[in-house]
Amino acid sequence: MNQRAQQHTTNRRDFLLRLLKGGIFIGAACSLSYWLYDAAGPGVVREVKDLVTLPDFSLPSLKGKMSIVTGGDRTEAIRRALDTMGGIETFIKKGDRVLLKVNAAFATPPILSATTNPQLVAEVAHLCYKAGASSVVVTDNPINDPASCFALTGIEEAATSAGAKVLVPKESFFQPTTVSAGVLIQNWPILWEPFQKINKVIGMAPVKDHHRSGASMIMKNWYGLLGGRRNIFHQDINTIITELAMMVKPTLVILDGTTAMMTNGPTGGSLSDLKQTNTMIVSTDQVAADAFGATLLGKTVADLLYIPRAESAGLGTADYEALSPVRVNVS
Amino acid sequence: MELLWTLPLQNSEDSNLYGAHCAPRLASHLMRIVTVRRITQVFFLLLFIWFCVVTTIGVAWWQLRGWPVNWLLQLDPLVAVATMLSTQSLYWGLLWALVTVVLTIILGRFFCSWVCPFGTIHHFIGYLARRGKSVSARIALNKFHPAQHIKYYLLIFLLTAAAGSLLSNLLRVVPEKPVLFSAVVIFSLLGLAMLSLLRVIPDPKKALVTLLFLIGLWLGLGLLVPAAGLVAASLQTGLLDPIPLVHRSINLTLLPLAERISTSQRYYFGSWFIGAVFLTALLLNLRVPRFYCRFLCPLGALFGVLGAFSLWRIGAAESSTECSQCHLCDTDCEGACQPAENIRISECILCMNCMDSCPHNLVGYRTTTSEAGEIALPDLSRRVFLTSLVSGTVAIPIVRLEGLVGPNWQPSVIRPPGALAEPEFLGRCLKCGQCMRICPTNIIHPASLDSGLEGLWSPVLNFRIGTSGCQLNCIACSHICPTAAIRPISLDEKLGKGQFAQAGPIRMGTAFVDRGRCLPWAMDRPCIVCEENCPVSPKAIFTREYFSTVRGGAYRVLNIAGETLELGGPDLPQGQLATGDYYVMTTHGEKKHRWRIAQNTSTSVTVAASESLHAAPELESYISIQVKLQRPYVDPKLCIGCGICEHECPVSGKRAIRVTAENETRSPERSLLVRRS
Secondary structure, X not given: OHHHHHHHHOHHHHHHHHHHHHHHHHHHHHHHHHHHOOOOOOOOOOOXXXXXXXXXXXXXXXXXXXXXXXXXXXXXXXXXXXXXXXXXXXXXOOOOEEEEEOOOOOOOOHHHOOOOOHHHHHHHHHHHHHOOOOEEEEEOOOOOOHXXXXXXXXXXXXXXXXXXXXXXXXXXXXXXXXXXXXXXXXXXXXXXXXXXXXXXXXXXXXXXXXXXOEEEOHHHHHHHHEOOOHHHHHHHXXXXXXXXXXXXXXXXXXXXXXXXXXXXXXXXXXXXXXXXEEEXXXXXXXXXXXXXXXXXXXXXXXXXOHHHHHHHOOOOOOOHHXXXXXXXXXX | OOOOOOHHHHHOOOHHHHOHHHHHHHHHHOOOHHHXXXXXXXXXXXXXXXXXXXXXXXXXXOOOOXXXXXXXXXXXXXXXXXXXXXXXXXOHHHHHHHHHHHHHHHHOXXXXXXXXXXXXXXHHHHHHHHOOOOHHHHHHHOOOOHHHHHHHHHHHHHHHHHOHHHHHHHHHHHXXXXXXXXXXXHHHHHHHHHHHHOOOOOOHHHHHHXXXXXXXXXXXXXXXXXXXXXXXXXXXXXXXXXXXXXXXXXXXXXXXXXXXXXXXXXXXXXXXXXXXXXXXXXXXXXXXXXXXXXXXXXXXXXXXXXXXXXXOEEEEOHHHHHOOOOOHHHOOOOOOOOOOOOEEXXXXXXXXXXXXXXXXXXXXXXXXXXXXXXXXXXXXXXXXXXXXXXXXXXXXXXXXXXXXXXXXXXXXXXXXXXXXXXXXHHOOOOOOOHHHHHOOOOOEEEOOOOOOHHHXXXXXXXXXXXXXXXXXXXXXXXXXXXXXXXXXOOXXXXXXXXXXXXXXXXXXXXXXXXXXXXXXXXOOOOOOHHHHHOOOOOOOEEEEEEEEEEEEEEEXXXXXXXXXXXXXXXXXXXXXXXXXXXXXXXXXXXXXXXXXXXXXXXXXXEEOOOOOOOOXXXXXXXEXXXXXXXXXXXXXXXXXXXXXHHHHOXXXXXXXXXXXXXXXXXXXXXXXXXXXX
16 A cells, blocks of 8 residues: 555656656667668569679780690600790799699599599699799589588699698689670679689690580680589580680690590590690680590580680680691600 | 696606606696696597588588598497497497597596587686686585486496396297207206305395295296287487487587588578587586486486596595595596595596696506505496386386377488487487488478387478478488488388399388379369479379269350350459360260360360360350369379478468388388289
8 A cells, every 4th residue: 555655656757658668669769760761672683793704814025826746754744835925924923823723623532534634733833833923723613512522532632742722612703704796604602712813814724525516625624614504505515615715814725635535524534535645735815725635535616516606706716726726846 | 648647647656766856847848737638528529520510421521521520429438338238239430438438447448528519618618607706616516416326326227227128038938949048948947046045145045035036037027028029129218318319409409500610501491409409418517517327318327337447546545644634636527526535536637627726746546456445337226227227128118008109109200321220220310310410401300209208309291391302212220320220221212123123112101192282183283293303113103084074064155256265154264274284075976076275265265276176166065164173192102201202282381192101112012012022
């Protein structure tokens, strides 16, 4: 009873206090609703990340250079090939930051030649450093489990031992790009992070049979820069390879035809799929390199539709003889 | 260590050595026993987490470098005992359990509060939960509860289920070896008669009735129950065994949340359930400290039995008459074993808190029994004991009536390479999740109910999640499996090389093309990503060329100029026939000619220059626009079921090529092909 009486005496004050608290909450609720009010609901426009564009890494003064060295020793062959072009110093200057785009697509041992040869990677990285490169980065977005691919192909060990840094792709490495002259690569994620601060790019690929496109060499190897569910581009394989060549303008390409995968490509899986073709092709023209590589597989340019298409897109020449390639034998 | 043990003993025999006045001085120099225990607990918890973290393949310093990552599982005697029952063998690593068993027999149930990482987590949460509570409330929390017997019944249930193959062997004696059966019956009757005559058995009549009942049961079940697969060993201890449980929970729910300690984001299908069980077990500590350990843990129950007659035990000292019944020893008693009263040795987990909290230093860890009396073994009810035994016996046969181990096997249950045939697999798999953690491609996942209730959380392959299919050159899961449910295989065996060339590679299943979803089969679109990625040589996926007339693809030839045909009909898709996959086909009587289209507008096509129009279509004749398709086929003789094709298939929802378990090597009865010798 006593308490009740007390309550009576403080009633007004209590009520005003409660009114104040209630008012604050009502006010907060109203402002929050006003602030977050959305009359339209989500529209059709999706958030678009800023597009990135790969810069042109080619050296205009060195257009159309090509060297074809025959011999079974990759290290020897690549050295001689580069020597005929004035040494790697022609391409790599002091302080350059070089990216080697290898083919590490499959988690298979190097002896099966489904991936870029690790010795070759080590040698090129070594030569780059010798020419004064400040950093060499090796990367690819493989098809099989990325970590397993770099480990089993021997590329990781070889690159690391040569002082190069291997970048195994992560989700955060990808940024969308658009190839302006293309129709397929539109706002599509590419392996962007490794290209940060890079000013020279060397494409390195083995010569391989490829059922859908006819052959997988330098231009097809840029496929490994695509992210997302890139396999849908197999519906139009010649266009995507041409667009990839539009997307990447490398400083130099090294097409390793020492051992060519003649059958069961591009995975291979057996030594019987391979043939010693003992040829190393180094060029600043990726179309010419692939055009010559086709001959190692017993194919012609007409068999590989993406080559003439790349040529007509002005990406290089399919008539490699027109470049008067230097031919050397080191065996 | 020897010295460290002395302090709590100061009031027992050793008190003579030091004298009462020495004790406080010693205390300042020596570490308290509970501190030693805490350090040990933290050490084993960190070791356990470290083992979980490093169970990853890679070149980083924190990845697998020959660490004995299964060591705690191997120290777990429940794993050893249960697999001994289910397989009648002891897989090499499980010999470590012998160390634990011997130490338990000597020291008591030390594992629970000195080693077990799950126990340590409970211990810590329980400690947090009772902080700030009054002494009396804490004493009440740590009172012994009869429900602590549940864990023994669970243990009996789980072990009986694991002993199914032994029971099956026993039942098979009746129909298959009637002579042996009769001999056993006669000898047991004679034995009973002999023992009765020697008056060893007090009540021969009752014994005879029991014996006849058992013989009748054996005979009846032996004649009635079919031997085929229903009565079989099923290893279910891993569901509740704390070491597999905590491994599974950390591997599949906590570590995947820490993305930085893995090369890519790991996913585990159904991991929410594992996480929910883990979290529930942890939260129960808020209600009762060490709820899981006291009421549910079957490993704790096993230790309770093993350690009941341990050489050293906790107990009140000789001078227990001095005990003031203050019950302070109950304040932090982890096992709820009532150290102040008749201490329940099988519940005591040697946390040593009672020795620390007794104000009169009456509690010690000694070789003599407690002055205040003790209850060594749990006083189980015979009725519930038998119920658990019978339930464990019949549970598995009833579960197997689903037929999932028999004719109703689920094709979606694809086991890792090297997995034993399903019945043997279920008798060994701990559900510890080690294979799921080690798999570099993250394709091994805990099963839901696909492989039946017994197969819950056992490893199955999922080719949609993960970074690829099963990698050709990887045998990690078979080498980490602590119980050889996935037996250790060599790369040669997996790939069918060397001495295994005759047997061929290990097949996990077979890929099937879903022609209703496949782009070249159903939608006139070239693709063959599956063929391209098939890793075996020669490829198990091959293609057949097929020219398909595109929709509305008949056109009238209006004009021919060089290589260009002007066509009448619906508009052609501008430029889209120039991919190299489209052709113009003409028919001259029986003869068909095709020209590859090099360019097209909406009303004309230009064929490639190299393709001369030697058999050019006539004006006003009809031609067809065709697309050249390479349609994939699977050669079941070569397919190993690695799932790389399924992973890569661009039909990203339900894949157009999918692996199911048909033709898997481990089950010859699921063979797709006629086997020829």
